[in-house]
Amino acid sequence: MSVSGKGFTTCLWFDGDAEAAADYYMSVFKDGRIGRIGRYNEAGPGPAGEVMVVEFEINGQKFVGLNGGPQFPxxxxxxxxxxxxxxxxxxxxxxxxxxxxxxxxxxxxxxxxxxxxxxxxxxxxxxxxxxxxxxxxxxxxxxxxxxxxxxxxxxxxxxxxx
Structure with a gap:
């Protein structure tokens, strides 16, 4: 699944638990799937190898979970x-x-x-x-x-x- 293309994608800003949230939503909403997972690299701003974004879809709605930090709850x-x-x-x-x-x-x-x-x-x-x-x-x-x-x-x- 790719979130590019027409339509809207909702970006949810998490403090390090975007992948756990996507997994949780897959357990709650039966019509869901996880797409690409992007990781931070040496350029940052997060630690290399840690999840930066996770694409997922539930009930036809596209989401991106972004591990952006604690600034925006x-x-x-x-x-x-x-x-x-x-x-x-x-x-x-x-x-x-x-x-x-x-x-x-x-x-x-x-x-x-x-x-x-x-x-x-x-x-x-x-x-x-x-x-x-x-x-x-x-x-x-x-x-x-x-x-x-x-x-x-x-x-x-x-x-x-x-």
Whole structure:
């Protein structure tokens, strides 16, 4: 796999663990593959032979993991949305990404063990908070704001005024 060509590639800046992150994402996302791995050479700036970049793809999205150092940690200002087709799939991603050092946040957001933010979106959640009836949407949104993991059944009850 090569990341050159048309389209977009997301570059994720890691502090020395880009290859471990790529391996981790391969274990979480079943539709993934690792491509080229580039290593630092004598010109630096990292130690010769250490991984500089690792190309990988998950769910059709191209990424490059760059071992750039500690200068730029991840923040919630950038996140990746995972739109799932069924609740069990949402549960899988939520649990996989919060496990092994990850953490829950709010409204379906999680951070994986590397600090990358993800939004796990079960089917029906977006429709409920963007319902054409502004009162239904407001009730669903208010319920969502109190949640960590999104519970679509609870969002539906809130939208219905129950």
């Amino acid at each position: 991840f923040t919630e200002a950038i996140s990746f949305q995972i739109h799932t087709e069924e609740e069990a799939e949402a549960d899988y991603y939520y649990d996989a990404l919060t496990g092994d050092g990850g953490q829950e946040s709010a409204c379906g957001w999680v951070k994986d063990r590397f600090g990358v933010s993800w939004q796990v979106i079960p089917p029906g959640a977006i429709e409920l908070i963007s319902d054409p009836d502004p009162e239904r949407a407001a009730r669903a949104t208010a319920a969502m704001m109190k949640m960590k993991k999104l519970d679509v059944a609870e969002l539906r009850r809130a939208a219905d005024g129950a």
